[in-house]
Amino acid sequence: MVAVDAHSTTKVVVEATINGEPVQFLAEPRQTLLECLRDILSMTGTKEGCSDGNCGACNVVMGGRLVNSCLVLGVEANGQSITTIEGIAPAGGLHPLQTAFLEEAALQCGICTPGFIVSASELLKHNSHPSEDEVRFWLSGNLCRCTGYDKIVRAVMHASDIMRVGHQA
Amino acid sequence: MTTTIDRPTGENAATRVISANDGANIIISHGDYNVVGTRPVRHDGVDKVTGRATYGGDTRLNGLLFGKVLRSPHAHARIVSIDTSKARALDGVHAVVTAADLPTAEDREVDLGEGGGNLKHMSDNILASDKVLYKGHAVAAVAAVNVHVAEAACKLIEVVYEALPAVVDLKDAIAPGATLIHPEITRKSLGKDTGIHSNITKHARHQMGDPEAAFAKADVIVERDFTTTMVHQGYIEPTNATAMWNQDGKITIWSSTQGAFAVRDSTAEILGVPVSQIKAIPQEIGGGFGGKINVYLEPVAALLSRESGRPVKLIMSRAEVFQATGPAPGSWSKIKFGATKAGHLVAMTADLYMESGAYPGSDSGAAMLCIFAPYKCDDMRVDGYDVLTNRPKTAPYRAPGAPQAAFASEQVIDELAEKLGMDPIEFRLLNAAHEGTRLVQGPLHKKVGGIEVLNATKTHAHYLAPLGTPSPSTKRGRGVAYGYWFNIGLASSVSISVNADGSVTLIEGSTDIGGSRASIAMQAAEILGVRAEDVRPSVVDTDSIGFTGVTGGSRTTFATGLAAIEAARSVVVQMKARVAKVWSVAPDDVSYDHGSFHAGTHSMTFKEAAHHIEDTGGPITGTGNVDPQGHGGAFASIIVDVEVDVETGKTQILEWTIVQDAGKAIHPSYVEGQLQGASAQGIGWALSEEYFMNSKGEMANTSLLDYRLPTAFDVPMINTVIVEVPNPGHPFGVRGVGEASIVPPMAAVANAIHNAIGVRMQALPMNPGAVLH
Numbered sequence: 001m002v003a004v005d006a007h008s009t010t011k012v013v014v015e016a017t018i019n020g021e022p023v024q025f026l027a028e029p030r031q032t033l034l035e036c037l038r039d040i041l042s043m044t045g046t047k048e049g050c051s052d053g054n055c056g057a058c059n060v061v062m063g064g065r066l067v068n069s070c071l072v073l074g075v076e077a078n079g080q081s082i083t084t085i086e087g088i089a090p091a092g093g094l095h096p097l098q099t100a101f102l103e104e105a106a107l108q109c110g111i112c113t114p115g116f117i118v119s120a121s122e123l124l125k126h127n128s129h130p131s132e133d134e135v136r137f138w139l140s141g142n143l144c145r146c147t148g149y150d151k152i153v154r155a156v157m158h159a160s161d162i163m164r165v166g167h168q169a
Numbered sequence: 170m171t172t173t174i175d176r177p178t179g180e181n182a183a184t185r186v187i188s189a190n191d192g193a194n195i196i197i198s199h200g201d202y203n204v205v206g207t208r209p210v211r212h213d214g215v216d217k218v219t220g221r222a223t224y225g226g227d228t229r230l231n232g233l234l235f236g237k238v239l240r241s242p243h244a245h246a247r248i249v250s251i252d253t254s255k256a257r258a259l260d261g262v263h264a265v266v267t268a269a270d271l272p273t274a275e276d277r278e279v280d281l282g283e284g285g286g287n288l289k290h291m292s293d294n295i296l297a298s299d300k301v302l303y304k305g306h307a308v309a310a311v312a313a314v315n316v317h318v319a320e321a322a323c324k325l326i327e328v329v330y331e332a333l334p335a336v337v338d339l340k341d342a343i344a345p346g347a348t349l350i351h352p353e354i355t356r357k358s359l360g361k362d363t364g365i366h367s368n369i370t371k372h373a374r375h376q377m378g379d380p381e382a383a384f385a386k387a388d389v390i391v392e393r394d395f396t397t398t399m400v401h402q403g404y405i406e407p408t409n410a411t412a413m414w415n416q417d418g419k420i421t422i423w424s425s426t427q428g429a430f431a432v433r434d435s436t437a438e439i440l441g442v443p444v445s446q447i448k449a450i451p452q453e454i455g456g457g458f459g460g461k462i463n464v465y466l467e468p469v470a471a472l473l474s475r476e477s478g479r480p481v482k483l484i485m486s487r488a489e490v491f492q493a494t495g496p497a498p499g500s501w502s503k504i505k506f507g508a509t510k511a512g513h514l515v516a517m518t519a520d521l522y523m524e525s526g527a528y529p530g531s532d533s534g535a536a537m538l539c540i541f542a543p544y545k546c547d548d549m550r551v552d553g554y555d556v557l558t559n560r561p562k563t564a565p566y567r568a569p570g571a572p573q574a575a576f577a578s579e580q581v582i583d584e585l586a587e588k589l590g591m592d593p594i595e596f597r598l599l600n601a602a603h604e605g606t607r608l609v610q611g612p613l614h615k616k617v618g619g620i621e622v623l624n625a626t627k628t629h630a631h632y633l634a635p636l637g638t639p640s641p642s643t644k645r646g647r648g649v650a651y652g653y654w655f656n657i658g659l660a661s662s663v664s665i666s667v668n669a670d671g672s673v674t675l676i677e678g679s680t681d682i683g684g685s686r687a688s689i690a691m692q693a694a695e696i697l698g699v700r701a702e703d704v705r706p707s708v709v710d711t712d713s714i715g716f717t718g719v720t721g722g723s724r725t726t727f728a729t730g731l732a733a734i735e736a737a738r739s740v741v742v743q744m745k746a747r748v749a750k751v752w753s754v755a756p757d758d759v760s761y762d763h764g765s766f767h768a769g770t771h772s773m774t775f776k777e778a779a780h781h782i783e784d785t786g787g788p789i790t791g792t793g794n795v796d797p798q799g800h801g802g803a804f805a806s807i808i809v810d811v812e813v814d815v816e817t818g819k820t821q822i823l824e825w826t827i828v829q830d831a832g833k834a835i836h837p838s839y840v841e842g843q844l845q846g847a848s849a850q851g852i853g854w855a856l857s858e859e860y861f862m863n864s865k866g867e868m869a870n871t872s873l874l875d876y877r878l879p880t881a882f883d884v885p886m887i888n889t890v891i892v893e894v895p896n897p898g899h900p901f902g903v904r905g906v907g908e909a910s911i912v913p914p915m916a917a918v919a920n921a922i923h924n925a926i927g928v929r930m931q932a933l934p935m936n937p938g939a940v941l942h
Contacts, residue, residue, distance in 0.1 A: 044220070054487075086220055109455050145458070
């Protein structure tokens with residue numbers, strides 16, 4: 001961690017690994033990781049919904065933890081490994097969660113979708129066979145206003161089925 | 170509800186279908202369709218699950234500046250002076266604007282197709298000129314190199330206010346002697362200017378028969394009043410706009426909107442420029458529900474761009490979204506219904522007060538059209554009142570006005586059924602409006618599916634199942650409610666071009682808020698006899714397609730779908746002429762059926778015919794321009810089981826079923842999605858959501874932590890039944906599904922709570938505190 005003055009506008013070099021690629025960028029200490037991803041690195045797949053940690057649209061994985069990137073400073077990403085929605089799909093394909101969201105019609109407007117997929121991918125890493133209740137509890141940090149969550153919960157459970165079958169094969 | 174997976178394999182894996190809930194649906198329409206009624210993957214799906222889709226906030230331009238709006242800390246105050254000099258002097262600031270930069274707005278009504286209003290009020294709501302009328306009212310705006318500098322500059326703007334008393338609550342606003350929010354406005358009542366200065370700006374009435382006399386025929390009368398609080402649409406993507414005012418006077422706007430043409434036209438009016446000067450480019454939109462029809466930021470971004478000479482982007486914070494965009498009105502409803510012992514409704518009256526916030530114009534008009542529409546009764550009267558308060562100017566929210574009215578009326582219906590000892594669905598069926606029933610405003614119901622919806626509700630496994638055993642210290646109850654929304658038509662334009670490989674491109678002006686690219690493309694595919702995947706739909710800017718109304722009023726799949734059908738039919742006619750050339754026959758001798766052209770022994774698929782367009786006359790484009798009048802109203806019902814904790818007052822939703830007449834579900838998954846999404850919004854409106862205002866008109870819960878939208882953990886799986894009673898005004902029978910579904914939920918929950926604990930809930934939200942009291 002670099003020692004910085006949060007009020008300074010002097011930019012700081014941040015070195016991180018984002019979606020497996022080494023990345024170096026200049027950030028003001030007051031800029032959130034969300035801002036850095038979107039405005040400095042042009043990685044706009046991570047969405048802004050509330051910027052106060054209550055909607056989950058900006059979920060990314062940093063250092064193995066699911067975080068709201070609006071509540072993390074860009075400089076805190078120094079030395080960290082980060083996964084964003086842009087790093088979820090394998091090259092040339094889709095993550096089983098992405099396929100399940102498409103097939104289950106688990107999105108309407110789609111603004112919350114990247115956050116849900118990043119969040120759900122972490123759930124399935126920790127729990128390969130979640131119950132409906134476990135899916136709902138895990139995803140309660142992600143707000144969706146369009147779907148009523150029904151099809152999202154089904155998509156996550158179906159993706160978990162597909163991924164388990166895939167592992168057994 | 171069971172879900173079966175028919176998982177495709179091979180190259181089409183990403184473009185096929187699953188999640189069939191068709192077993193639960195009641196299909197009364199009879200059509201032999203190849204595409205309509207199937208569940209293809211939506212065309213914009215991959216972009217949206219990978220983060221590649223570009224929403225308004227994702228707009229990136231060379232030289233882009235970032236803006237911030239300075240907002241009033243007072244709910245009601247006169248602006249004495251604004252000094253922007255210190256803000257302008259700050260390093261990195263490129264522009265500062267106030268209402269002085271807007272043209273002087275005329276005091277006249279403007280018609281914007283949907284909505285519109287008084288131009289001076291619209292302009293003052295964009296940037297306050299003489300008075301601020303709610304906390305969060307825009308006063309000035311800054312464009313700077315980044316948002317942090319813009320925020321710092323806003324703090325340097327010195328505004329002197331003279332505070333005025335805030336009128337926060339609807340009942341206070343209509344009390345005698347209340348502070349007048351617009352002292353110049355006089356009440357319009359029953360079409361006449363009364364000359365009375367009042368916070369009640371409009372009073373209207375629909376009446377049929379003589380309800381006061383008809384109450385004498387009633388054996389049972391229930392009279393109650395109900396209140397609901399202001400709530401927000403709660404779209405997850407904050408309101409945003411980016412604009413470039415070029416040196417040639419041309420203005421380009423990128424924003425998330427329900428209607429690019431509404432953005433163009435209202436921005437033109439407010440800025441006093443011709444519509445030909447403005448191009449609105451709609452970006453992907455992250456939810457709207459009626460709240461992204463009005464412009465808030467677009468004219469401000471344009472002014473900042475004119476002054477700075479650079480493109481400017483504005484994005485609201487969540488607190489700004491709550492305080493400075495248009496929420497749904499709170500309401501006060503006084504209801505009196507009477508019925509005979511045999512269960513016939515004989516008299517119905519309602520007085521509906523709806524707040525409009527800072528400027529005139531609320532939802533009482535639509536509420537008046539919906540409140541009695543589910544029932545047949547000869548003697549009815551409804552009066553509607555729009556009421557000013559020092560709160561943000563209200564805006565449409567999904568079936569605007571109807572849910573507040575139904576919260577009141579459907580509880581009174583429930584109480585009548587209880588007093589008569591009748592099953593609540595049987596009572597509704599006995600009185601249900603149908604084709605030919607006269608509405609209180611005069612016209613007759615066209616073909617509607619209300620009775621079919623009620624029958625599907627009555628026979629649903631959920632309604633027949635026992636309630637189950639409550640947990641300790643809880644009580645269980647079941648409630649039902651029923652509601653109506655009229656749906657709308659309005660103008661739409663679609664253009665379809667044929668590619669040589671047999672695919673087609675479809676260009677439309679309807680922004681896609683929840684899968685309408687798919688539902689519109691599928692209708693074109695059905696007519697053309699091609700697959701949904703062979704149609705490539707694009708939502709384009711206002712320079713690239715004919716005028717198209719907003720994505721709202723449940724009109725898009727209906728009206729823009731009709732335009733797509735018309736465009737596809739035009740393509741078929743043109744293709745027949747080309748095929749006739751190839752075969753050397755007359756065009757009239759060529760027939761077309763499910764994707765194949767025929768003439769005598771000749772036969773050719775659409776794809777084969779498309780190969781010939783280059784050598785038979787060049788490009789083929791079909792257009793469809795419609796302004797349909799054949800929209801059809803929709804009924805919806807809810808069955809809900811709740812468990813109420815009598816110690817904490819918490820209400821848990823155990824089981825939820827929604828039944829709705831879709832006319833025809835083009836893509837059933839997205840119809841189910843509308844029903845499920847509206848249900849969850851209804852659960853939030855019922856149990857937890859409210860604008861918590863203090864006496865100074867300050868909203869105390871401006872974050873999504875404190876304004877409690879339902880989470881995945883707060884709602885159960887939502888059973889859906891799509892009833893299909895086709896709308897005769899559409900070739901496939903489409904009615905529109907986005908809104909009827911939010912009309913009955915709050916009343917259904919209230920009726921379930923009453924069933925559980927024996928208390929009528931006369932106010933929203935029914936949070937633990939309210940339930941305990």
